[in-house]
Amino acid sequence: MTVAVQTGTWQLDPAASTVGLRHKTMWGLVTVKGTFTAVSGRGEVRPDGSAAGTVTLDAASLDTKSAKRDTHLRSADFFDADHHPEITLAVRGADRLDGDGVRVTGQLTVRGISRPLTFTARLTDANAEGLTLDAEFTVDREQFGMGWNQLGMMRGLTTVTAGLRFIRAAS
Template sequence: MKKTALIIIAFIALTGFTKFVSTWENDDPHSQLGFTVTHLGISDVSGTFNDFDVKITSSKPDFSDAKFELTAKAASIDTRVEARNNHLKSADFFDVEKYPELTFKSTSLKKDGTNKYKLTGDLTLHGITKSVTMDLKYRGTVVNQMTKASTAGFQLEGVIKRSDFNLGAGFPAPMISDEVQIKADGEFIQK
């Protein structure tokens, strides 16, 4: 009896100090990774990466300690114009043969208001890694009535510079803006 009581007390003590980490993965049909550049200084052209995976790990229900990891296939770039897509995949821009993936791994997450954060991490694009900071909004967690899965929503916005990653160096602004607007929306399912 004493042995059983000691085991139960030890278990409770150990689990009291253990953080339960949740893993979340993007739900493809309800997630998108988009970008916008300005062409000739007068119009915006938008596109997406259609093949990407994001993993979030967090031990807090408000995701205030979350870690984010993204991997996207550069060849999945889609601007709705095949000739432009092919040019963006070439060595003039993404050089997808040499650099098939772009990645992001978070390094810090700082509160910036109610359900708002500054997400900083290392973005690797075109073989170059730079630290970037983006605005992240946590949009809540619900139980999806169709799948019965816990589902969290996030929206990310920010700006990167093409020149920081040597993308399209032969196409200066204002032909194509150096600043690239990033906007991602995602639903994430708890695994």
């Protein structure tokens, strides 16, 4: 899909957007999946076609369908949501590639620790009313101070998936 995206300010539509994660645990035998139920964001498409913005997740909104696990993930062992209630991706640049690709560069902040992040997203829909980006990338949770790993059960990277729908922001 090769489409032009209109310049201006865009607001994330939380009802039409999802951000989830998956991580293998129990020595790779079980995949834990969760979804952040509170997500917000805003972006600006510049006249040159590049974009910048921010996506924010409420760390305490992670839902893995297990109350006990969710409580543990909100604790100081993982997200430490009481002290660091937000996870943010500050997008410094989102540049169109050939076809439907978008190179996203920015800074991911989890638990107050920021790290650079670059990944490729797909522009799956774009028109005058809205645009949708789909992305999947991995992060090393230990780089963000989440090293809890009882009996070596949790290894490897965490996969983050996002389907973000942006609509024109009110002027």
